[in-house]
Amino acid sequence: MIDLHCHLLPSIDDGPNDLAISLEMARTFVADGVSIVACTPHIFPGIYPNTGHEIRYRVELLQNALDAHEIPLRLVSGADIHMMPNFVSGLRTGELISLNDTRYVLVEPPHHVAPPRLEHFFRELIDANYVPVLTHPERLSWIKTGYPVIAKLADAGVWLQITAGSLTGDFGSRAKYWAERFLDERLVKILATDAHDMLRRPPILSKGYEAAARKIGAAEAKRLVLTNPTAILFEGK
Numbered sequence: 001m002i003d004l005h006c007h008l009l010p011s012i013d014d015g016p017n018d019l020a021i022s023l024e025m026a027r028t029f030v031a032d033g034v035s036i037v038a039c040t041p042h043i044f045p046g047i048y049p050n051t052g053h054e055i056r057y058r059v060e061l062l063q064n065a066l067d068a069h070e071i072p073l074r075l076v077s078g079a080d081i082h083m084m085p086n087f088v089s090g091l092r093t094g095e096l097i098s099l100n101d102t103r104y105v106l107v108e109p110p111h112h113v114a115p116p117r118l119e120h121f122f123r124e125l126i127d128a129n130y131v132p133v134l135t136h137p138e139r140l141s142w143i144k145t146g147y148p149v150i151a152k153l154a155d156a157g158v159w160l161q162i163t164a165g166s167l168t169g170d171f172g173s174r175a176k177y178w179a180e181r182f183l184d185e186r187l188v189k190i191l192a193t194d195a196h197d198m199l200r201r202p203p204i205l206s207k208g209y210e211a212a213a214r215k216i217g218a219a220e221a222k223r224l225v226l227t228n229p230t231a232i233l234f235e236g237k
Helices: 019-032 052-068 087-093 118-127 143-156 172-184 206-216 218-233
Strands: 002-006 036-039 074-077 080-082 104-108 131-135 159-163 188-192
Touching (some): 002 159, 002 218, 104 118, 118 131, 159 172
Parallel strands (some): 131 159
């Protein structure tokens, strides 16, 4: 399996506090059957002012540490980027970063308030030849009223990523309901852990895959954790 949304880099956002936790998470990923992980720390101006350049450097450092500890996990770069002005220009200058330097980019909307001109924001990204990946829509507090527009975005070419833990009930019954609805309507493209640590939000993808397989079948569930992520990471490479 491949995990395209994970906060694995130490001391860069609200993920692991130190390298020891990152290494423990990496070992857990390997034991769970994950071979490639996209390190996607937050980019959120004023809160997590990370940049694409810094993230690439820190991914290289962590990969070196994994290799030194003989942990067979491959890392690629990315970011969980909060919606902000000048998003496209940020990607072009390298201040923002896509998944493995492809056209695919994780976009995190505000959690508690539906942003204005949501469709316009994603249309700008698509028109600039990027493929936006909307992260964990099932966990948004405004998902009930926002579901129609998010479904419309999915039909327009925005990829949806839901969290493995949502399908297993780790985020409550509400997130589970909406995650399953997205699955039932075949709107989901990626299943990812959005792991942050070993206790509260651990790096376990297999349980989410199994839950998805029970809903939509093993072949379709495999697309979410292997086929589609592979197509993204190795697009044109």
